[in-house]
Amino acid sequence: MTMPVHIHTGRLSTKRSKYSRPSTRTSVYLWEFLFGLLEDDECASVISWTNKLEGIFILKNANELAKLWGTVKNKPNMDKYKLFRAMRNYYNRGILKKVRGRKGGYQFLSIPYETEGCDLTVVTSCEPCSKPPLLGTLDQSLTNSNAIKSDCSERLTDDRERTAGNPGTTADNRKSTENNRETTVDNCEQIAEVSLDESNGYRSRAASSPKYSVSSNSSIKSLEELLADLMNNDITDPMETTKNINFASNVGNIIR
DNA sequence: CGCCGGAAGC
DNA sequence: CGCTTCCGGC
Numbered sequence: 001m002t003m004p005v006h007i008h009t010g011r012l013s014t015k016r017s018k019y020s021r022p023s024t025r026t027s028v029y030l031w032e033f034l035f036g037l038l039e040d041d042e043c044a045s046v047i048s049w050t051n052k053l054e055g056i057f058i059l060k061n062a063n064e065l066a067k068l069w070g071t072v073k074n075k076p077n078m079d080k081y082k083l084f085r086a087m088r089n090y091y092n093r094g095i096l097k098k099v100r101g102r103k104g105g106y107q108f109l110s111i112p113y114e115t116e117g118c119d120l121t122v123v124t125s126c127e128p129c130s131k132p133p134l135l136g137t138l139d140q141s142l143t144n145s146n147a148i149k150s151d152c153s154e155r156l157t158d159d160r161e162r163t164a165g166n167p168g169t170t171a172d173n174r175k176s177t178e179n180n181r182e183t184t185v186d187n188c189e190q191i192a193e194v195s196l197d198e199s200n201g202y203r204s205r206a207a208s209s210p211k212y213s214v215s216s217n218s219s220i221k222s223l224e225e226l227l228a229d230l231m232n233n234d235i236t237d238p239m240e241t242t243k244n245i246n247f248a249s250n251v252g253n254i255i256r
Numbered sequence: 257c258g259c260c261g262g263a264a265g266c
Numbered sequence: 267c268g269c270t271t272c273c274g275g276c
Binding site: 073089 | 268269270271272
């Protein structure tokens with residue numbers, strides 16, 4: 001099955017705002033990877049939202065996830081413990097937090113949304129027998145040999161879920177973390193698309209169209225739009241819109 | 257076992 | 267720089 005994974009990210013930039021070169025990235029960030037898989041129903045046995053509007057998700061099959069991550073990053077020794085460690089690195093950057101008491105539960109607090117740099121499309125294609133990862137700048141494609149073949153998606157026995165309302169849903173939970181950083185709000189959008197192609201005979205969607213996101217450079221997006229872009233969902237329910245805004249209140253942050 | 261964060265390496 | 271690797275600790 002083809003597993004088109006849309007990853008919507010901010011544009012890239014280097015951390016130094018002023019003299020940044022057009023940062024050319026060579027691989028996908030972990031948060032993009034996670035986000036992309038979360039947006040893909042095909043990956044629901046591995047990782048899925050439990051509360052998408054608040055960015056809460058759960059790792060259902062960490063071993064498989066780690067294996068995939070290792071493939072994407074070309075780290076054959078990747079395992080779930082290292083993956084967890086990598087995710088923990090996001091805590092102090094305000095990107096992720098643990099949903100405590102919930103096994104495998106994490107929450108996206110913000111997305112590193114950056115202002116500078118150039119458009120970049122990250123194309124990941126997990127095709128069974130393809131070449132080593134090609135890392136380029138634009139239209140880069142990472143190729144893997146392994147894809148997700150897990151079916152051992154254990155149904156988790158929860159969903160009676162969070163009792164207390166989620167704290168910090170107001171606009172000021174974007175506590176500027178201790179380390180100072182460039183807090184610029186970005187207006188640009190960039191879409192990285194990742195296609196994970198699971199098995200033979202399926203064509204990677206990304207292969208057909210080397211589209212890169214023509215980012216709407218100069219348009220100022222509302223937080224809702226931003227989040228809609230990020231989450232690739234429609235905002236219909238007014239209540240959900242509220243939640244969107246809550247989650248989105250973090251989105252404009254540039255972490256670091 | 258799950259999860260944490262320091263430290264060093266790449 | 268963004269992890270990756272290893273580890274002691276809870």
